[in-house]
Amino acid sequence: MANKNNELIIGVDLGGTKIYSAVVDRQGKIIATARKKTKSELGFDVAVKRIADCIFEAAENAQVDFTSIKAVGVGSPGPLDLKAGKIIETPNLKWKDAPLKAKIEEYVKKPVKIDNDGNVGILGEYAYGAAHGAQHLVGLFIGTGIGGGVIINGELLHGYNENAGELGHMILDPNGPKCGCGNNGCLEAFASRLAIERDIRIAEINGVATHVFEGMEDKSERLRSKRLAEAFAANDPAATQAIENSAKYVGYGVASLLNIFNPEVVVLGGGVVEAIGETYVKLVRQVAEKNVFAVALRNVRIVAAELLDDSAVLGAAMLGWQIAK
């Protein structure tokens, strides 16, 4: 019998701007990690090569023989075709019908399992993080876009075509701003990092003071969450207004999700939440609690993801364990 203690999984968090991979053991401990920019604009084939490199790099950093890696789990933006292992389309990466699982398997010669980024995020928090022990969870991950994931009675909600949990595309105002998905007024269009950035740029044009672009070589570059957090901490008027608006709309979304799912724990994660921290979560909580039936709040927690940047790689690792031989 093989020594199961030497078996490892690599979990991959494929995001709109970066790839993050981690070598994870049976206890959910991260042995080593690696990071790369996604560079999705260079096309799917280039990005897949970068994903594979990021996987190999994490294994190198862990100083383990690649044979001890039993499988790879990947959290990807959706919608996905889970059975075929393909990305159907992604508003943020602009890829269509991309054979993610097969291409990564070609490079790494290990079994690969993929799932929605929101699903792996909530899976990580369920197994090792803020929601450990709860059986009814909703996760919202506010980054470049907004991913979601739902666990009911301890099981991921996948739905009929396995694409449930697109919580970022709840409509919060049909006359609201255009969303990356093509519709108007989705939660993502109000509250994602891209929405916050858009609101700051509009506010600046309208004469609201902001220092958020200061020191940037190219002012048209995307604003990172870290820069947003710094501006928020410094009470930058345009940034504060945009971030508070994001939290407010996430609060409305959470109110709806509480009435819809009546979960025990709502986990808020992703780059924006991580960077701004508890102040953001508190704003969300205030708005959500004002807009929901009292019973849907009874003993219910609305909390920040505990694993921070690691919830998706740890959830992805759990996918890997599901297929590890």
Next chain:
Amino acid sequence: MANKNNELIIGVDLGGTKIYSAVVDRQGKIIATARKKTKSELGFDVAVKRIADCIFEAAENAQVDFTSIKAVGVGSPGPLDLKAGKIIETPNLKWKDAPLKAKIEEYVKKPVKIDNDGNVGILGEYAYGAAHGAQHLVGLFIGTGIGGGVIINGELLHGYNENAGELGHMILDPNGPKCGCGNNGCLEAFASRLAIERDIRIAEINGVATHVFEGMEDKSERLRSKRLAEAFAANDPAATQAIENSAKYVGYGVASLLNIFNPEVVVLGGGVVEAIGETYVKLVRQVAEKNVFAVALRNVRIVAAELLDDSAVLGAAMLGWQIAK
């Protein structure tokens, strides 16, 4: 061994304006029915007596001995405390902490099981109606208020405090009209029969032509769905506008629910849908299909409830079978 074929259940649909009860056999066949006005404004105790009378009347109409009734199932507006068998609060009936199960049991001397009106509605359609055979369903019931119910893998979604499925209280615009629940811009505040009536009255004040109140002794009386349907069929300007707006917002709600749950079937029921019919469902479908990821529509049906007024009593009867000795 008792002859199981003689066993019957009474299912009760407790609504904001009327009580509807039905004697149902093992095959889901309705033997006889009875109806009464709820008269909720006279208080909980009066209404419970009316519920009991409606139950006895259905049994009388069925011409069966009351001993053959094994249990009673009741669909009630929520939120409910299922374990205690109580209504916690209901925006439309204005009751709080009302011991529905115990009080009905006192009168009828049979075991009673209660669940949310939306839950029994979708349960009825799941077992005997439009969604028969599907395992992932979402139901929206558009009447005085808007009830919802969700079935995932063949099981009702109840959630942590057993109050999941309050789909009428999804927020569709935080700056929208006031809802009976106290919040703003819930689906119910845009699309229920009361919302349609409100919109017609506002339109009339604003000079939009309407014949909808013609022939009513008291113009301040509630508009019945039948009257709305007649006005819609006659192209009454104010009624048409209000009903189309209702369908449009239900469409936005369905779009969100498709992205959230990715169900196989969305069932639209309740007095408004029943009265207006397929034209209403078609409008909902058009708006929903425009505002959702393509994958969430693959082989997905958005259909009218087939059991019409009977979906809730048949679902309630299924609750009864669950506790029948």
